[in-house]
Amino acid sequence: MLYYATTQRASGRQCISTAIATTPAGPFKDLSSGPLVCQLSLGGSIDPYPIVDGDGAAYLLWKSDGNAIGQPTSLWSRRLSPNGLGWQPSSSPVRLLSEHPGTWQAPAIEGPAMVRSGTAYYLFYGAGRWNARSSGVGYAVCDSPLGPCADQAPSAPWLGTGPDAGPAGPQGPTLFTDLDGALRLGFAGWSGRVGYPSGGVRAAWTGHLTFPGGHPILD
Numbered sequence: 052m053l054y055y056a057t058t059q060r061a062s063g064r065q066c067i068s069t070a071i072a073t074t075p076a077g078p079f080k081d082l083s084s085g086p087l088v089c090q091l092s093l094g095g096s097i098d099p100y101p102i103v104d105g106d107g108a109a110y111l112l113w114k115s116d117g118n119a120i121g122q123p124t125s126l127w128s129r130r131l132s133p134n135g136l137g138w139q140p141s142s143s144p145v146r147l148l149s150e151h152p153g154t155w156q157a158p159a160i161e162g163p164a165m166v167r168s169g170t171a172y173y174l175f176y177g178a179g180r181w182n183a184r185s186s187g188v189g190y191a192v193c194d195s196p197l198g199p200c201a202d203q204a205p206s207a208p209w210l211g212t213g214p215d216a217g218p219a220g221p222q223g224p225t226l227f228t229d230l231d232g233a234l235r236l237g238f239a240g241w242s243g244r245v246g247y248p249s250g251g252v253r254a255a256w257t258g259h260l261t262f263p264g265g266h267p268i269l270d
Contacts, residue, residue: 052135053079054099054111059086064095065116069136094119102165102196109135110196112163124159125149126176128197147174147200148191154206155179164224168262174200177222182246186220187211188238190267210269218256219245236260236269
């Protein structure tokens with residue numbers, strides 16, 4: 052199952068659709084007749100991220116693309132149907148987190164990624180201008196994949212541009228388990244200059260993610 056953002060022909064806005072394949076390597080085919088989610092009144096929907104809970108229930112997280120129409124952005128979640136191609140009957144979209152205008156998060160929070168540690172769910176997100184040193188990664192602590200969530204980085208990023216050599220303007224968090232079974236956070240960050248076409252190089256970075264005392268640590 053693949054969830055991806057694409058431009059809806061009728062509206063010109065980005066929406067989220069599905070595609071399926073018999074192997075992870077594909078090829079994938081989109082057999083849908085329309086988008087899975089497309090919040091046109093909120094600027095569209097992008098950045099899909101699926102999560103499967105311990106009980107086997109699957110959820111999709113995404114961003115409403117409000118900055119495309121000059122509106123604040125939000126992160127959302129909704130429970131998927133068992134086959135992952137639609138929504139669980141009687142489910143509805145839940146707003147997990149909204150951008151704090153006038154802070155480091157402007158003009159958007161985006162790229163949600165969630166993982167469970169202990170009894171808590173940790174929602175990571177990118178925020179700020181992706182092509183600036185001031186952008187970074189924040190996180191919220193949630194009670195479930197459907198929230199409620201408490202933002203832990205409203206005034207400053209959890210992971211930002213450090214004083215030493217390393218990635219600048221981190222963005223686009225994603226979570227995965229490596230071959231040793233360790234949880235890792237992947238993200239994009241700039242090396243040297245920041246932005247195009249000034250000679251900046253945007254690369255993929257990763258680090259081990261742990262939660263000592265219930266607080267995420269990246270090393």
